[in-house]
Amino acid sequence: MISMNLKRLRQQHHYTQEELAEKLGVSRQVIAKWERGESTPDLQFCIQLAELYDVTLDNLVNYDEQQAGVSVPPKGKHFFGATTVSDRGQIVIPKKARELFRIEAGDTLILVGDEDRGLAIVPQQYMRGFFPPGVLLEPEEDEQ
Missing domain, CATH: 2.10.260.10 (Pemi-like Protein 1; Chain: D)
Structure with missing residues (x-):
């Protein structure tokens, strides 16, 4: 779930993998691995990503877009x-x-x-x- 959420949120915010990598101080390859599910960001990066995308940490990690039928909602918004x-x-x-x-x-x-x-x-x-x-x-x- 987190890999799909990371990719969807990056695209919704119109960031390239390179732009996001620069914001987080990691390589573009690290972002690509997170989005493919080959690795998972550390907690510190999850917190930064949740803040950057204005979503809850729980939704960043656990939200199931397929089940809900809508993409990850912003903080304070619920489906x-x-x-x-x-x-x-x-x-x-x-x-x-x-x-x-x-x-x-x-x-x-x-x-x-x-x-x-x-x-x-x-x-x-x-x-x-x-x-x-x-x-x-x-x-x-x-x-x-």
């Missing part, structure tokens, strides 16, 4: 898989997503849409960061 909409319009939010965003039964989720970019489901507590001030209506305080 949780696909879900099917039921006849009643219901979906199941994958467990990993619920855990990461601390979504529990009874929580309020906001559904927003952009005709050009699609839908997003956002936990209510995160909504302030999505819209400029004044766009969202604040809940009215109970008068006492």
